Amino acid sequence: xxxxxxxRILWMIPMLIGISLISFFIMHLAPGDITSxxxxxxxxxxxxxxxxxxxxxxxxxxxxxxxxxxxKRIVSLDFGNSFASHQRPVLWQTKDKNGNIIKGxxxxxxxxTLLINLIGIFLIFSISIILGTISAVxxxxxxDRSITFFIFVAFAIxxxxxxxLLMYWTGVMNQWLPISxxxxxxxxxxxxxxxxxxxxxxxxxxVSISMLSGLAGISLYVRNGMLDVLHQDFITTARSKGLKExxxxxTHALKNAILPLITIIGLSIPGLIGGSVIAESxxxxxxxxxxxxxxxxxxxxxxxMGILTIGSVLTLIGTLIADIGxxxxxxxxxxxxxx
Amino acid sequence: MxxxxxxxxxLIFLISCSNNNSEVIDYNDNKISDGGILINAMSAEPSNxxxxxxxxxxSSAIASKIFNSLIRYDENLNFTDDxxxxxxISDDQKTITFNIKxxxxxxxGMPLTSSDVYFTWKLITDPKTRTPYGSxxxxxxxxEIPDEHTFIVTYEDNYAPALDTWASLEILPKHILKDExxxxxxxxxxxxxxxxxxxGDWVSGQQxxxxxxxxxxLGAPFINKLTSRIIPDTSSQFLELSAGNIDLMNINPIxxxxxxxxxxxxxxxxxxxxxxGNGYTYLGFNxxxxxxxxxxxxxxxxxxxxxxxxxxxxxxxxxxxxxxPYKPGTRWNNPSLKPYAYDPEKxxxxxxxxxxxxxxxNYLTKDGKILEFEIITNQNKQREMTAVLIQRRLKxxxxxxxxxxxxxxxxxxxxxxxxxxxxxxxxxxxSLDPDQFNIWHSSQQGPGQFNFVGYENKKVxxxxxxxxxxxxxxxxxxxxxxxxxxxLEDSPIVYLYAGYGLTAVNKRIKGIKSPAPPAGIYHNxxxxxxxxxxxxxxxxxx
Numbered sequence: 001x002x003x004x005x006x007x008r009i010l011w012m013i014p015m016l017i018g019i020s021l022i023s024f025f026i027m028h029l030a031p032g033d034i035t036s037x038x039x040x041x042x043x044x045x046x047x048x049x050x051x052x053x054x055x056x057x058x059x060x061x062x063x064x065x066x067x068x069x070x071x072k073r074i075v076s077l078d079f080g081n082s083f084a085s086h087q088r089p090v091l092w093q094t095k096d097k098n099g100n101i102i103k104g105x106x107x108x109x110x111x112x113t114l115l116i117n118l119i120g121i122f123l124i125f126s127i128s129i130i131l132g133t134i135s136a137v138x139x140x141x142x143x144d145r146s147i148t149f150f151i152f153v154a155f156a157i158x159x160x161x162x163x164x165l166l167m168y169w170t171g172v173m174n175q176w177l178p179i180s181x182x183x184x185x186x187x188x189x190x191x192x193x194x195x196x197x198x199x200x201x202x203x204x205x206x207v208s209i210s211m212l213s214g215l216a217g218i219s220l221y222v223r224n225g226m227l228d229v230l231h232q233d234f235i236t237t238a239r240s241k242g243l244k245e246x247x248x249x250x251t252h253a254l255k256n257a258i259l260p261l262i263t264i265i266g267l268s269i270p271g272l273i274g275g276s277v278i279a280e281s282x283x284x285x286x287x288x289x290x291x292x293x294x295x296x297x298x299x300x301x302x303x304x305m306g307i308l309t310i311g312s313v314l315t316l317i318g319t320l321i322a323d324i325g326x327x328x329x330x331x332x333x334x335x336x337x338x339x
Numbered sequence: 340m341x342x343x344x345x346x347x348x349x350l351i352f353l354i355s356c357s358n359n360n361s362e363v364i365d366y367n368d369n370k371i372s373d374g375g376i377l378i379n380a381m382s383a384e385p386s387n388x389x390x391x392x393x394x395x396x397x398s399s400a401i402a403s404k405i406f407n408s409l410i411r412y413d414e415n416l417n418f419t420d421d422x423x424x425x426x427x428i429s430d431d432q433k434t435i436t437f438n439i440k441x442x443x444x445x446x447x448g449m450p451l452t453s454s455d456v457y458f459t460w461k462l463i464t465d466p467k468t469r470t471p472y473g474s475x476x477x478x479x480x481x482x483e484i485p486d487e488h489t490f491i492v493t494y495e496d497n498y499a500p501a502l503d504t505w506a507s508l509e510i511l512p513k514h515i516l517k518d519e520x521x522x523x524x525x526x527x528x529x530x531x532x533x534x535x536x537x538x539g540d541w542v543s544g545q546q547x548x549x550x551x552x553x554x555x556x557l558g559a560p561f562i563n564k565l566t567s568r569i570i571p572d573t574s575s576q577f578l579e580l581s582a583g584n585i586d587l588m589n590i591n592p593i594x595x596x597x598x599x600x601x602x603x604x605x606x607x608x609x610x611x612x613x614x615x616g617n618g619y620t621y622l623g624f625n626x627x628x629x630x631x632x633x634x635x636x637x638x639x640x641x642x643x644x645x646x647x648x649x650x651x652x653x654x655x656x657x658x659x660x661x662x663x664p665y666k667p668g669t670r671w672n673n674p675s676l677k678p679y680a681y682d683p684e685k686x687x688x689x690x691x692x693x694x695x696x697x698x699x700x701n702y703l704t705k706d707g708k709i710l711e712f713e714i715i716t717n718q719n720k721q722r723e724m725t726a727v728l729i730q731r732r733l734k735x736x737x738x739x740x741x742x743x744x745x746x747x748x749x750x751x752x753x754x755x756x757x758x759x760x761x762x763x764x765x766x767x768x769x770s771l772d773p774d775q776f777n778i779w780h781s782s783q784q785g786p787g788q789f790n791f792v793g794y795e796n797k798k799v800x801x802x803x804x805x806x807x808x809x810x811x812x813x814x815x816x817x818x819x820x821x822x823x824x825x826x827l828e829d830s831p832i833v834y835l836y837a838g839y840g841l842t843a844v845n846k847r848i849k850g851i852k853s854p855a856p857p858a859g860i861y862h863n864x865x866x867x868x869x870x871x872x873x874x875x876x877x878x879x880x881x
Contacts (some may be wrong), residue, residue: 043770086523171578179584181545286544
């Protein structure tokens, strides 16, 4: 088992280099660089000055040389500085010589995205398991049909549209919830608890919207898994032993039915750092989606590479965790690994 | 499921404080007094508050409230005092002497003198500074600061846009920045300025708060605090405005014409302002390609496009046709010029003169080839709609047009820089200084330069050179009126429209000039005020 783990972890290194190389080249395939943003299409900005900028950012060098420079920095975990945001560090804060702390871009955007996604995933899985189980147990009944109908409607409704409707209803018509943003304007004058509830209040709509489209996939997964299990022999055995239906479903069937979810949870780890550009724009949340999107539009290469690298590391770790988790939960697989 | 909803809604009710304000607000209360908060919405976060490096609109909007230039534009777009109380131009027009006001202070109380101005000039001309705007300042051949209150610049050659360049260079404090690396200094997020406002705090990605600067060199404003909330989506901005959470936002023609009139309650508490915008949209030909090297073809297409229809369709009438690249109503605009009228018959005549004939499939052909081309534009709804309207009108006279829409950076690098296009729909700004050398002079056609349509006219070249050297405003005006005439006649681009800038402002904000002067409603934002009874009561206005 340990040998297997070490092998898997060592394999990650060439994988990461390969992923970063491909990302780097694909990024450079898109025409343009930081000097070709819409704002710099300005007769006051001369071509010579833009050429000078390109040289200062090493953008005049061949792509392979630029990749080498990037790799050299990344080995010492230096993600570099953003081109577009005034040389701010991409990943983590640095101190300037006067002791001012300059925060990293990912450092500022990541926590809020993580928070939203964690709450979102938690809710998606808990609600899906409940819905999926009900559907499977009451297969083909009116309850099953209406649950399936409901989750597909939720899946099909465009999130931005529903978001705007909800914002109008809860924020303009009735002033129940804040419309956008993460904090009230005067949140700094609140107590700690007050600030927490203020944040929570601001998160209700964004989390609900981001959750809705995820329900369909997972709850169907649970439903199908459950149906499979319910038709297996050991369930029949349990029934014939005269066990209570409640026991059969919750102790015996559900455990087996949600096994595949472990893989899905593992695979959704990289998704934790990705945000939705549309939702973040609508709710004015400064998260990872907007950061990545803006960086691509601005051709802010260090930021793009920073996010992609972290994303790929998390994907690799996620698959590893999924495999380990699966082995831990399912003896059949564990035995296979040891062999 | 039911439990979940009950839970969700009880949660909503639990933590939402219902602040239904039932009080009646009297918007006719007009007493001027100090204080209050103005909250506006911005679509993007400033990248950096040092304008010479930032270059984006959001940054300059905030920075201009914090910093001053030597001189500035007044409401009629004439130069007026800012840091300098007066300026003199020497008889040979090569030297400008700025007399700096006495007793000026930075917000931290340190004196603001000519050495700060000198320092700023040094910074922007330093090759290590990451600014795209250096070239206007490197042509200064000599700078002198004989004393604290005099700043003298000398140019090798007369340079008429000089005053405009000094009006756009924001002066930075030497005492803070002299040992800093301008490219990465923390100053860009924590500036020390000299204007009406200073930075209070900046919550990344969410809001920038400016507070009154009592040391402001032009005096102090009435409103104590300006909060700019960063809300990328305009629909969300609109909802915030409807709920009264923000006071000011830029709106689009649909909101101006359709949404506000349909909502009487909202209309009651909001004022809508309309001003001449800062840019125009055009259809630009690639003059290096056939058949656009033929003036008759260009003029024919100009006649075949119904500009009024485009303005009505795309801007819902909230724009104007133009006939020169200058703001209508300013001195640089030649009032005797008229836009090409919509005249499809004249267009057909011109095309027939150029040798085209109508084929059996209703397309114009010459030597067996159909007259067809591709319009390229970037992802911009208004430009896309414009292209579609043009496509339809041109089809009516027998020209086949296809449209391609591309993301900005690809558009510039693959098509504009390489000159690989037939026709583009793009925009230019209606610049305050009339100099358009970089856009129209025949020497400016290299890759990455701005005369990418490839316009060449010896007469225009001469006028542009002359206009750059002439600092006398009346003589300059004549030169550019003449230039605009040639430009319209040659028709290297079709002027489509100059859209209005549209703003919605909560009525609690008073002191806004209406109708807007040429400089727009913001020019006197320092005189805006909020009467005591109309202020938000939920926020302490410190």
